[in-house]
Amino acid sequence: EESRVIVVASTSKVPSAVIEIFPEVVYQDNLPIKSFDLDNIEFTDNGFSKECNILELESYKTIKELIQKSIDEYTYGFLSVSKDVSFYISRSWIINMKRQFFNSEYHNHANSFFTGVLYLELDEGSDSIQFKKKDEYRLLEFDYGEPNKYNQYEVSFFPKKNDLIIFDAKTKHRIGAHVADTPRICLAFEVFAKGVFGKKNIANDFNVGQLTIK
Secondary structure, eight states: OOOOOOEOOOOSSOOEEOOOOSSOOEEEEOOOOOOOOOOTTOTTSSSSBSSSSSSSSSGGGGHHHHHHHHHHHHIISSOOTTTTTEEEEEEEEEEEEOBBOOOOBBBOOOOEEEEEEEEEOOOOOTTEEEEEEEOOSSSSSSOSSSSOOOOTTTTEEEEEEETEEETTTTTTEEEBOSSSOOOEEEEEEEEEEEEEOTTTOOSSSSSSSOOOEE
16 A cells, blocks of 8 residues: 655645655444443453453354454455464453543553454543554654644544454553543453465575464
């Protein structure tokens, strides 16, 4: 897919341009979910389900199918990953959060390729997930006039009910504060892959080769 070019105002006849190179991507969809079941699901004191494979439960079969469809659309359709590799949900859990007046710590996910969150119940316009640009050394900190996607180090996303987002597992993120009386209920999951990796990487170099994960 070609990089999107943003034209910037210029006094010259030929406009200058900004070319986006290696952009960070967050996939977003809204799923047609009518109901979900929390019966018989136990939670820890901080609201995390004790069950770490929620999507393997029979009551979540339809939701799992919808999520898997979005995973396939993101990986094969948008990223154009070869179908020599198949993606699957390796872990899934529910966060049933009551009032929390502070943000969680920034984190990412090891042992997975992608991370996803499905928002089942939330306070729209208030509840958020926040993303952070990877830490890099900066000699000096600039001050900016107007914030935009090129000069920010943190970005907040305010999802709606049944919104699904999927992003690279290495992306730093955290849960925003939740101040509503009603609980925020999210289903989080991790995505791994199996199959043949690097099938087209044929070379004499030792650092390029093919790998099969079953």
